[in-house]
Amino acid sequence: MRLFPSLFVLGVGLAAALSAERADAAERTFTVEYKAAKGCPSRETFVDEIKRRTAVARLAGPGEQPEVSMRVKLDVKRRKATGRLDMTIGTTATQRDLEDPSCAEVVSALALLAALAIDPLAETAHLPPLPLPPDPHVPGEVGTRPAIPEPKLLETDPHYLGVTDAKVPREREGYLLVPASLPAFPYVPPPPPRDRPFDVGPGTAFSLDVATAPVPLAGVSGFIGFRSLEDDLPWSIRAEVTYSVSAGLASIGPDEPSGAEAIEGASFRFLRGRLEGCLPGWLPTSWVRVWPCGSLAGGALWGQVRKSVPVPKPDEANRFNGLGDQTKQQFVGLSEGTSPWFVGGLAGRLELAPAEWFAFELRAGPDFPLVRGSFKDENGGEIFTAPPITLSLGIGASAAF
Structure with a gap:
């Protein structure tokens, strides 16, 4: 009767070893030669999007022969971003060209194509945005705006706040409570659409x-x-x-x-x-x-x-x-x-x-x-x-x- 526990332990060990071997075999290494115009996402952003879509992608180390070689070139011209992705897998070479008003969207689309080339089962859905870094002013909260500081009483002569034209009244005209600093992440409205094509x-x-x-x-x-x-x-x-x-x-x-x-x-x-x-x-x-x-x-x-x-x-x-x-x-x-x-x-x-x-x-x-x-x-x-x-x-x- 003591044979069964021993066989069970041996089976679990063999299964773990086989799983680790399969995981190592499933990894595919790649390299990226990246050239981007000013204002486009960095190489790290491109690599991170690939890794977020598939767990089998890994950057090749120094001296390691990659399975997939990539070359990315991004350019912005006349308010349009264009991107080119050249990939070499073994002896097969492919090329894809994309364009969009947003350079970030071009990079995201090229990263999706690269992830599918590495792993046909890669995630194809739109990736959610990364969480914001922790706020040092609010312990325990992640991805939230900093809290608005306590207001303070202004008792000074008339002046202007920042670059706005909001005049602060004199003390005799009443008290005005304003925050000590403006909240983070101010809203910037998008530019209005062009009303004519020329x-x-x-x-x-x-x-x-x-x-x-x-x-x-x-x-x-x-x-x-x-x-x-x-x-x-x-x-x-x-x-x-x-x-x-x-x-x-x-x-x-x-x-x-x-x-x-x-x-x-x-x-x-x-x-x-x-x-x-x-x-x-x-x-x-x-x-x-x-x-x-x-x-x-x-x-x-x-x-x-x-x-x-x-x-x-x-x-x-x-x-x-x-x-x-x-x-x-x-x-x-x-x-x-x-x-x-x-x-x-x-x-x-x-x-x-x-x-x-x-x-x-x-x-x-x-x-x-x-x-x-x-x-x-x-x-x-x-x-x-x-x-x-x-x-x-x-x-x-x-x-x-």
């Missing part, structure tokens, strides 16, 4: 048009723009008005006039409206934007020609020498003309944005006149006609909200 804002630029007139035209532009940086296909549209003038008198006509009148020079003014669309935008970083653009522009070019005639000028010295009278040019009037202007254009725009709502920009590109400016004199002779290709340049700044 930004809008004004801008201004200095412009330079080359070959539109015989001399470059310098001026200023004002515009209002609409853009979206949130979508997978960024776009930009703007309406612009430009007024520019010639830097000086343009030399036109023959150097030696053949008739009685001579053209001293011409000045030009230019008014243009432009509608420009840019798609798609290339945003390599959060502060650099490159836009390929196309546009249609229309307006008018005003020209003013200054004329003069030769007038005899007596010169006593020349007359004494027998050389006769000399002449000088005398201004006699202005001749004005206007020509319509309509072009299609291509351009590239580079934006450098120190802030999301503000950017410096540089724009350059050719215009192809469909209706070109042309000016002629009274006899029908051509004074100036714009070439088939002109150049438009601009440098300025813009804002968007």
Whole structure:
């Protein structure tokens, strides 16, 4: 009869040994190479979520060959968090890409995928939040807010509490009981949702048009723009008005006039409206934007020609020498003309944005006149006609909200 207790003890020992051996065999080691953008959860958070979902996962020790190798890369761009998980199990490699407005949600989802790769029976339900650390001011309580301290009586002159504008009344106006310190974990309301899917804002630029007139035209532009940086296909549209003038008198006509009148020079003014669309935008970083653009522009070019005639000028010295009278040019009037202007254009725009709502920009590109400016004199002779290709340049700044 004493044999049965001995066999029972032996059986219990063998069962315990087999259970320990199975537990050791069930463990799967893994390593994590982790690279995260600023504001994303740490590597420890990622590893902890894996261990909370499965008990068989264990980080490989130094010199230990892991069964599962992982590489995690997190990035935040244009208010979207993206995450990539590369896993190698034996000779099999897999890759998963996820995105979400919250980087913490991306990390949690990648940790779930990693846990399932280690243990197909891993927990898939949403994990509850970790309890708060014990409160040193309230012994025995875990995960609660610190108690509000006893109020104290203020007997001071008027002042302001913190950064608020709550004025404390004078002592004669009554007593006010306020806590010695504000409660922990203040409520921070979430930002309000955007009421539109795009930004809008004004801008201004200095412009330079080359070959539109015989001399470059310098001026200023004002515009209002609409853009979206949130979508997978960024776009930009703007309406612009430009007024520019010639830097000086343009030399036109023959150097030696053949008739009685001579053209001293011409000045030009230019008014243009432009509608420009840019798609798609290339945003390599959060502060650099490159836009390929196309546009249609229309307006008018005003020209003013200054004329003069030769007038005899007596010169006593020349007359004494027998050389006769000399002449000088005398201004006699202005001749004005206007020509319509309509072009299609291509351009590239580079934006450098120190802030999301503000950017410096540089724009350059050719215009192809469909209706070109042309000016002629009274006899029908051509004074100036714009070439088939002109150049438009601009440098300025813009804002968007």
